[in-house]
Structure formats: structure tokens, C-alpha cells
Amino acid sequence: MRNIEKDLEIREIKPTEYSFLNEMLYQAIFVADKKIVLPREIIEQPDLIKYIQDFGKTRDFCLVAEQYGKLLGAIWVRFIKGYGFVDNETPELSMAVLNGHRGNGIGKQLLTVMIDRLKDKQLKRVSLSVDRENFAYGFYRKHGFVDYLASEKSIIMTKKLIET
Known part of the structure; x- marks a missing residue:
């Protein structure tokens, strides 16, 4: 892993930046075969949008x-019935970092700050869904997420935020 990028700021998204989530959602989609390039319109599918x-x-x-006025990544939570749904009290987490900026510790910083904020909000746990073949699976395990429910291709993971 390279050093964390200099002058990087982790902050709340501004409403004028919500459109950046379109790119982040697209970047968050994992495709094992790197020769396959999904059309950008894929995010319009009901299960993704x-x-x-x-x-x-x-x-x-x-x-x-x-960094220097450019958005490089995002991490967000929503209470939705998505791929990582656990229950109505557990928000589902999504995260992506732009190509060219991955492997620099940005994801780690985003996740660390998000976990702290979710604890401040008194949430008990957070969930996500990740493909078994995605490098992010190991990343999330390293940061305290555990397997909750596995299917053939993906795994729902959870992280306890507050001891109950």
C-alpha cells in the first residue's frame, strides 16, 4: 500500500455534490473479469439505483x-432493502474510490471516519454486501466486519458498532 494521499479531507457531502454518487455507485460495482466493461446505464436498474x-x-x-478541490471517493449509508439488507434498524454501507486513487489509504480513512460517525449516531451495527472475489472482502474483514449471510457469489457482512 502506498502512503495516504497528502492534503486529503474527509467531510460530509454537500447537496450540490449528490450527483457524484452516480459515479461512485458505478465504481462500486464489482466485475471479476476485468475485460468486461459495464455500461454506465447499469446504475439505472431498480436494484442499484x-x-x-x-x-x-x-x-x-x-x-x-x-483533495485539492477534487472528489476522489465516497462512503454512504442508507436504510434500504438492498443487497446487504439485514433489518430495518441497520443501515447498508456503500463505498468507492476513483480508479487511480485506490490503494492509497483513502478507503481506510473513509471507513474509519464513517464508523466513528455511525457510533456517534448510536447505531448498533452496519451492513454491506460484497462479492467473494472482490479484494474489498478482505479489506472489510480487516476492519472488523464479519460474515453474516453468504450466498453463492456474495456475502452480507456486518460490523457491530455499539455493544448491546
Whole structure:
């Protein structure tokens, strides 16, 4: 892993930046075969668009990584019935970092700050869904997420935030 990028700021997303989530959702889609390039319109599918559609509702929360005025990544949670749904009290987490900026510790910073913020909000746990073949699976395990429910290709993972 290279050093964390200099002058990187992790902050809450501004409403004028919500459109950045379109790119982040697209970047978050994992395809094992690197020769396959998905069309950008794929995020319009109902099972995907719900991760960003009408973002900014009461319980939506997003952090972005910004450097020199450019957004490089985002991490957000929503209470939706998505791929990582556990229950109505557990928000589902999504995260992506732009190509060319991965492997620099941005994801780690985003996740660390998000976990702290979710604890501050008194949430008990957070969930996500990740493909078994995705390098992110090991990343999330390293950061305290555990397998909750596995299917043939993907795994729902959870992280306890507050001891009950």
C-alpha cells in the first residue's frame, strides 16, 4: 500500500455534490473479469439505483474524500432493502474510490471516519454486501466486519458498532 494521499479531507457531502454518487455507485460495482466493461446505464436498474436515488433523506449519510478541490471517493449509508439488507434498524454501507486513487489509504480513512460517525449516531451495527472475489472482502474483514449471510457469489457482512 502506498502512503495516504497528502492534503486529503474527509467531510460530509454537500447537496450540490449528490450527483457524484452516480459515479461512485458505478465504481462500486464489482466485475471479476476485468475485460468486461459495464455500461454506465447499469446504475439505472431498480436494484442499484435505490442506493442513490433521492439521496439526502433524513437518515441518509455520506462522507467524501476531497483533495485539492477534487472528489476522489465516497462512503454512504442508507436504510434500504438492498443487497446487504439485514433489518430495518441497520443501515447498508456503500463505498468507492476513483480508479487511480485506490490503494492509497483513502478507503481506510473513509471507513474509519464513517464508523466513528455511525457510533456517534448510536447505531448498533452496519451492513454491506460484497462479492467473494472482490479484494474489498478482505479489506472489510480487516476492519472488523464479519460474515453474516453468504450466498453463492456474495456475502452480507456486518460490523457491530455499539455493544448491546
